[in-house]
Amino acid sequence: MITLTSDFGSPYPAAMKGVIRRHTDAELIDIAHDLPRGDPRAAAFWLRFVLPEFPPAVHCAVVDPGVGTGRDAIVVRAGSHVLVAPDNGLAMPPARALATDDADIEIWTIAVDDPASETFHGRDVFAPTAARIRAALDESTDGTSGAADSEAVADALDAMDDLEPASDPVDLVFPEPSVERDDDGDAAVIDGEVLAIDRFGNVITNVPGELVRGRDWIRVDGDLTPVAETFGAVGPGDRLVTVGSHGYAECDVNDGRGDGAFDLRPGDSVRFVADNVSL
């Protein structure tokens, strides 16, 4: 299996699939091709959420604002999974979610003849590399790729001519919120950050859901906001804080867009304060 992720829209990913079909008949599964444009951080967030659901696979992920600037193309082994991506950090958060620990992650650079060419790297670099890796893995494991253990995957990648160990790959780490607790040990002031906005305008923060769940109200950047388990708990157009399926606190609007109502963008700071705390 090869999964495909990009911010290309259509029909560009189809060109990548055509190239892959010249190398292998492996199943192709689209993760998303409408990710926020040129935002490796959003791609990292969503891939960390989705890829751990999959059995071992090759994941080709291209959100690449640096195309044409000489950035490297990399291959990351995380356990029995392989990611093929530009070297801008997007592969690292999902890799850590897929690997048992940091020692279970290895990174190679893909040798590209003219790394700064103006070609379509998704089609000309990432897709064929993913296809060749898939074919190599299937050959080394007699096609039972799902059962490949991480050692077999590592050996197959080591044997590939155009991969060499990466010397200084770019990392991307999501920030942790800072939490001040009150006398009872409850979270009272939480300084978090916006990780991503989904296509419905829901503002996904880095604040773990357990810090807000169970409250009735919380202040978001000063404004008292209901905390609810479902959108329907507030009226249409009303704001709420809820916990998404990724486990993080979200700033949302029922039947509306949270990014507009809360005036929040990816990377913005956001402060949650327990409603009984005076500031």
Next chain:
Amino acid sequence: MITLTSDFGSPYPAAMKGVIRRHTDAELIDIAHDLPRGDPRAAAFWLRFVLPEFPPAVHCAVVDPGVGTGRDAIVVRAGSHVLVAPDNGLAMPPARALATDDADIEIWTIAVDDPASETFHGRDVFAPTAARIRAALDESTDGTSGAADSEAVADALDAMDDLEPASDPVDLVFPEPSVERDDDGDAAVIDGEVLAIDRFGNVITNVPGELVRGRDWIRVDGDLTPVAETFGAVGPGDRLVTVGSHGYAECDVNDGRGDGAFDLRPGDSVRFVADNVSL
């Protein structure tokens, strides 16, 4: 084969596919993931239109405004087809289209440990259930699932531990229009309802196409409107009534949106009157 339908957008359906791939290699076909949000009626309309084109399959359909409220999750057998869906009625119109008659429909409730949990039920309940049913069917029929007769499907579902006969499943029935006929027996006044709006803004009513087809003009809520076989029969921006591929009368605008021009929304009443009838 498993088909997938939702209002999730991307990348959530990919998480469902990952989960399914841990259970079965069955082919996955997307019906749509951009259905109107939280509208089981629209989902029912489109599934009734699309699913009868398919050979017997497992259909996982999640449009679920009641997630987190304790609504049941159900499995519906309709002939040799199986639908896995929330118990909000969306599965019933397609089930009736897939079954030979009402006696050919059976409904089970899926036992869920904590039905009101805040998890992502598409990923945590519906996808794994669809995958396990698919695997069970493939096993019981040696993989020739397309040829499974409805009895074999029923037996396989009966044998599943976590399914129990549903006691009072939610139904959803599309209304029939009321028709007053003139002295010649022609439909003169038709009181219908809007079933769905498609992504182009075309207003799909419950009025059978044969009641409007062949006329030159018809009054829609009082306004005289041309009836045409193709959009091009009227000028850009002009209104028309036409018959869609689903067989129903639509209120459309050439190169524009019918929902805005006719001021119609799903569930609204709409009256068609023969142009020679004075009201």
Next chain:
Amino acid sequence: MITLTSDFGSPYPAAMKGVIRRHTDAELIDIAHDLPRGDPRAAAFWLRFVLPEFPPAVHCAVVDPGVGTGRDAIVVRAGSHVLVAPDNGLAMPPARALATDDADIEIWTIAVDDPASETFHGRDVFAPTAARIRAALDESTDGTSGAADSEAVADALDAMDDLEPASDPVDLVFPEPSVERDDDGDAAVIDGEVLAIDRFGNVITNVPGELVRGRDWIRVDGDLTPVAETFGAVGPGDRLVTVGSHGYAECDVNDGRGDGAFDLRPGDSVRFVADNVSL
């Protein structure tokens, strides 16, 4: 393999897939279903760009403003590839890109019982025809369809009962730009045309990239505009001319829409003038 292309959005293509699955288990790959509505020229442009990446396949492409007007439905063999499409020219530019030369292209008309019916031709004509061709090819080549040479494909199509040689198929040829050169032989005045607008608003012209690449500035319809290899070379909201992965000069805006900024639409003329030429 069958590829599917349309301007249908969802869920209509799923109905086509259901029909195909009644005929064949061949792999289905979506090229795009969000192509500009009713624009065969845009479809031709994108298919010419994407299809040559694929190994031999059957390509079902339905962008069909003439549905219901009695236009023919055709099958085009281009080398070992087969296109199934309405007879409006959209198949011809990709066919020429897939064939070795014009003699390597053959065209048949599909016999349709009632060509002007109001049915959903994607589902009722094009999908089943593509499926039956795929099945016939797979049978004639023992399933190793990828290896089918063009002669075997031609023979299989000739043997199909409902195909007859097309007498006067519609062609569609993209215009070539006219180029005036200066005393040094450099392109000084280029009169081109807009071929397509992509979903980001980038204006794709018919001007080959080599005529603009390497310059610092060029006049676009009189306005001096920077020529750059990447969007990031100009500020957010600023205009630029760049060369896309299809090899043509584009009129774009960094973090914005080129179609609005340059006021250009498909089919419009656009004049590029070397910045040192006085006009």
